[in-house]
Amino acid sequence: MTFIDLPISPLWLDLVQWGKDHYRDRIFAKEALIPTRPGPLYLVHHGVVRLVSQTTFPSALPPHPPAEALVGLLGIGQPFEIVSHPHFVISAQAHVDGTAVLWLYWNELQQWQALYQQILEQFKAQHRQQLLWMGILGQKSTFHRLLNFLILWGKSMGETPGQDYYLPYPLTHAQLGQAVGSTRVTVTRLLARLRKQGLVWQNENNRLCFNYPGLQSLLT
Structure with a gap:
């Protein structure tokens, strides 16, 4: 499964220019909070956006920081x-420096009908990805959740030289923990175990790489 890329076409460039002309475009530094609200449609046209969910359940226990979960990583287009x-x-947070986002409403997007349809297809692909991700989070074993997350994101959004995949964006161990419902310490320990087996490693761009047949064999 792969996401449908929005090509850098004249229509796409026209939309980005429209966003700049109407002051609907902003550039953010790494880790900056992106101002958002329900209603508008947001489009990433440079960098990466990280979506984080924070619970607001009241608790009878002593105060704890609200639980956070990584719920999405969105690249260009x-x-x-x-x-x-x-x-x-x-x-929404800027995952890398120089992340640029424009916003508009669905009725405004209709003037670019081809892009309108492509963006609908993007949302469908994201929905399928989220269903698979929720299935992973339902597994009891943290080790299996981590393996399946790496495979899911590597195969759907990453790149591959042969049987090896690497994740599309750098992720800290804490962020991986948020993605699989675990902690930074646990993810660090599990990745160290996989590194000793030669199944995961970091590339020169600090992106996590893994051997697909090797990880798949651990799930059988």
Whole structure:
């Protein structure tokens, strides 16, 4: 499964220029919070956006920081929307320096009908990805959740030289923990185990690489 890329076409460039002309375009430094609200459609046209969910459940226990979960990584040409919910808040953050996002409404997008259809297909692909991700989070074993997450994101969004894949974006161990419902310490320990087996490693761009047949064999 792969996401549908929006090509850098004259229509896409026209949309980006429209965003700049209408002051709907902003550039963000790494880790900056991107102002969002329910209603508009947001499009990433440079860099990477990280979506994080933060729970707002009241607790009878002593105060703890709200639980956070990584719920999405969006690259160039990918859309996102923000939903309102009483028990969690979705925030958007710049995952890399120079991330650029423009926003508009669906009725405004209709003047670019070809892009309108492509963005609908993007949302469908994201929905399929989220269903697979939720299935992974339902597994009891943290080790299996981590293996399946690496395979899912490597095969759907990463790149591959032969039987090896690497994740599309750098992720810290804490962010991997947020993605699989675990902790940074646990992810660090599990990745060290996989490194000793020669199944995962970092490339020169600090992106996590893995051997697909090797990880798959651990799941059987």
